[in-house]
Amino acid sequence: MTLLITIFAAVITTALWYKKAPDNTMRLGILCFMFWGASLMWLCDAVSEYLELGAEYFNPPAQDMLNDTFLGLSVVALALVIWIVCLLITDPKGVVRDKLFRRDPASGNVKEKES
Numbered sequence: 001m002t003l004l005i006t007i008f009a010a011v012i013t014t015a016l017w018y019k020k021a022p023d024n025t026m027r028l029g030i031l032c033f034m035f036w037g038a039s040l041m042w043l044c045d046a047v048s049e050y051l052e053l054g055a056e057y058f059n060p061p062a063q064d065m066l067n068d069t070f071l072g073l074s075v076v077a078l079a080l081v082i083w084i085v086c087l088l089i090t091d092p093k094g095v096v097r098d099k100l101f102r103r104d105p106a107s108g109n110v111k112e113k114e115s
Helices: 002-019 028-058 062-090 095-100
Strands: none
Touching: 002 028, 002 062, 028 062
């Protein structure tokens, strides 16, 4: 399940990245690399587990499937959190900078503090 969840996340993110390819303001490439890296990691894990278990690999207990599902969703959530932190740090649209310095986005002037 972890492999399937991360592959779906990687494919969806790659499609979004490709659609927005010339415009890189949302830094979707970072998210693509994280999801494809996780998918590659889970693929290696699945191959090694298949070599160990053989055909039994395809009949996991329900508890193991549930644990793998939670682990896959946790990996996707962690990657999204890392991506959002990267966005907040780089601030490609200048939203955080404008809020911190109370700038008017239209004019770029610093707003006076209201009493």
